[in-house]
Amino acid sequence: MARPMLIAGNWKMNGTRAEAADFLSKLRGLKPDARPGRQLLICPPATLIGEMAKPLAASGVLVGGQNCHPGVNGAFTGDISAGMLRDLGSSHVILGHSERRAMHGETDQLVHVKAMAARRHGLIPIICVGETLAQREDGQAEAVVREQVRTSVPDGIEGDALVVAYEPVWAIGTGRAATLDDIATMHHIIREALAGKSDGAACGLIIYGGSVKPNNAAEILSLDLVGGALIGGASLDAGDFMAIADAT
Numbered sequence: 001m002a003r004p005m006l007i008a009g010n011w012k013m014n015g016t017r018a019e020a021a022d023f024l025s026k027l028r029g030l031k032p033d034a035r036p037g038r039q040l041l042i043c044p045p046a047t048l049i050g051e052m053a054k055p056l057a058a059s060g061v062l063v064g065g066q067n068c069h070p071g072v073n074g075a076f077t078g079d080i081s082a083g084m085l086r087d088l089g090s091s092h093v094i095l096g097h098s099e100r101r102a103m104h105g106e107t108d109q110l111v112h113v114k115a116m117a118a119r120r121h122g123l124i125p126i127i128c129v130g131e132t133l134a135q136r137e138d139g140q141a142e143a144v145v146r147e148q149v150r151t152s153v154p155d156g157i158e159g160d161a162l163v164v165a166y167e168p169v170w171a172i173g174t175g176r177a178a179t180l181d182d183i184a185t186m187h188h189i190i191r192e193a194l195a196g197k198s199d200g201a202a203c204g205l206i207i208y209g210g211s212v213k214p215n216n217a218a219e220i221l222s223l224d225l226v227g228g229a230l231i232g233g234a235s236l237d238a239g240d241f242m243a244i245a246d247a248t
């Protein structure tokens with residue numbers, strides 16, 4: 001059976017309990033469980049995962065984290081482990097988002113060990129890769145992404161427990177998605193880079209993120225190698241999120 005498309009929302013540092021309740025009630029009205037071939041996932045701030053896990057599950061929607069620490073527990077003030085995310089009901093964790101790479105100095109090596117920690121606790125890592133505008137303008141985009149995949153994705157990871165999100169940094173939160181040609185080319189390159197790794201990584205799911213909206217989702221999701229979308233801003237609105245999930 002073909003793997004369902006992953007339609008994942010990244011709420012970033014947005015959402016109070018009241019806003020989450022409002023989102024959940026609107027989402028329920030849009031019957032998110034009636035979407036064959038699409039797996040829906042919301043990654044809210046860690047403060048909301050426990051609260052949202054059950055109501056989302058009742059609607060057939062998964063919940064996930066936005067980051068995790070590579071360790072199990074200990075003196076790491078402010079951090080959250082993969083096991084803790086799992087304990088709250090998470091199925092996935094976003095790792096190496098460009099905002100964490102840029103603002104928290106996360107390296108490919110750190111993303112790699114976080115992904116291994118995620119797998120040890122039964123979480124599916126969504127490993128984000130993508131070039132900056134300067135790297136693209138310098139003709140480095142493909143080399144940068146190849147290297148990020150080579151170094152961030154653990155060898156031997158099972159393909160059905162791996163998601164790689166191609167998120168060009170310049171497309172995130174800007175309203176300017178990558179062109180269909182660029183998305184297709186980069187998905188092909190990521191597929192090749194995964195094939196160069198040992199074992200099952202080759203069949204990991206590859207999704208696109210960067211200004212995915214209801215008005216461009218259908219054309220992006222219809223591309224051959226695109227296995228879903230990682231959605232920032234538009235995922236905060238239940239109607240927009242479901243319009244993207246419904247886009248064909």
Ligand code: PEP
Pocket residue numbers: 010167171172173174175209210211212230231232233234
């Ligand atoms: C993101 O944060 O991963 C993202 C893709 O954001 P946006 O959809 O707002 O560009």
